[in-house]
Amino acid sequence: MNVDLVLRAVSRTMPAASRSRHLEQWRADVAGASGVGMRPGDVVRGAIAVALTADRDAPALTGEPRGAAPRRLSRRGIALIAAIVAVLVSQWLTGDAGSSGSGIPSALELVLAAAHSVLGVLAFIGALVAVALFAGAAALSRSVAARIAFVVTAAGVAVLTFGWGSAISAEIAAAVVGLTLAGAAVGLAAAWRAMPLVLERRSAPLRRRRPIALAGLAAVAALLGLGAVDTLVWNPLAKVPGWGLDAIYAAMIERDRFEPAVAVAFVAVWAGVWLAVAIAVTAVALGPRGAWLTPRRLGILYLAVIGAALFLRLFSGFGIGMSIADSFAATGGQVSAASLIFDVVGPVSVAVALLLFGWAPAGRVAPYARAGAA
Known part of the structure; x- marks a missing residue:
């Protein structure tokens, strides 16, 4: 087993601000393991245990104020869902735009068809990423209301994603959309209320x-x-x-x-x-x-x-x-x-x-x- 490769993989699961520090510590533990009667595998198991039990919202690991991580994840999830909706609504509105044209070049027609297909695949992948983001926000939130709301949001996005092409009724779809939007609104309100919003001054030359x-x-x-x-x-x-x-x-x-x-x-x-x-x-x-x-x-x-x-x-x-x-x-x-x-x-x-x-x-x-x- 390549111990260093495993440690690097485990360190990648830690918050970005603390990855290099943990990897450096684990490598030092492996180097000195034989001197204290330990095996490199023991260090690997310890690193995995740390990764599984770490408080991923702790400022010591994230380099951010506590509460910033779930708020950031939920913001990204909302932005991702909004981007997907913008693309899908546009495709729905213009889906038959080319059906009555005078005949565009066949090469362009193929490119446009491929572009729409790629957008559909990206929308599906993006929805799965959004589910993961809301699930992560639920896991990191300290507020019970935020946890429940983000779980509802993640479940709603998952149901809509996998039920999009199935025979899901309009009533059920509308109910799921309503619950998803309500969950996102409640979760955002709870997450953003837990920590005052402080805008960081950024500038560029x-x-x-x-x-x-x-x-x-x-x-x-x-x-x-x-x-x-x-x-x-x-x-x-x-x-x-x-x-x-x-x-x-x-x-x-x-x-x-x-x-x-x-x-x-x-x-x-x-x-x-x-x-x-x-x-x-x-x-x-x-x-x-x-x-x-x-x-x-x-x-x-x-x-x-x-x-x-x-x-x-x-x-x-x-x-x-x-x-x-x-x-x-x-x-x-x-x-x-x-x-x-x-x-x-x-x-x-x-x-x-x-x-x-x-x-x-x-x-x-x-x-x-x-x-x-x-």
Whole structure:
């Protein structure tokens, strides 16, 4: 048996702040075991016993105030579930978007189908991780109410995950969803009430903020430009195959009294509003008072802007979409290749923003505070 490999594996189960310390101690015990009449296997068994019985919420092990661990786990679980819901709801809303298009390239169709399949698999794995996170929060919580609530939440997520594809009735599904949401709300309230919320001041120098800010602004501007062109040009061409853009617009004006200037104005307002938001975020990030916008926070903001803008693009193109539907008996949805790509990019951006929000860096306490709290 490779004793050092086993000890490294056991140390990985300990809280991150104390892993190296425990591994160093166990290695020292193995080195001196023969001098006190012990075998290396005895040290391994002792290490496993420590890992199984350790108080994983103790500040001496976590480097955090007591109560921070269950709160962090529950926050991550909530963020993960919210990200999964954002992706699944988007897929449900746009599931048949490509059924009436003019025929997107087969390669792109395969890529989009693969992307949706991958998102489905990731959603399933994420749900299992969320169950583990809520179970961990229940195990570490000192409040009985929080423990019960997080157990209910974990059980509800598990039931919904494995019952999603089965013949579960709508009434049962609604009841499970209600219990899960109630459990999460009660658990969060109990966990967050157990320890006052203390926001840790974090900052980032300009050299770390600048590339994220400029890349985020460029990404938002590019997506807004492509979205505007898609709404006014590519999507109409995809809905009415065989027609030129001028002919499509002329037919809508004649048959439906369509006003191109109004459609352009709606799209311009949509793009202008979100571009202004992105510019404002960038200006703050690059300014002297933008140190609080760490790369993680900037990522959350830009991804949220992208997700919200791509979702609200549906409303900016509502008028032209309905005019096409009335004039050509076509679908009112957006079916171009770019639209189908946006249907993936938008919810994924929101999901990643939620995950970044949930996976906030863990707070730390000073060494003297660890010793005192232990």
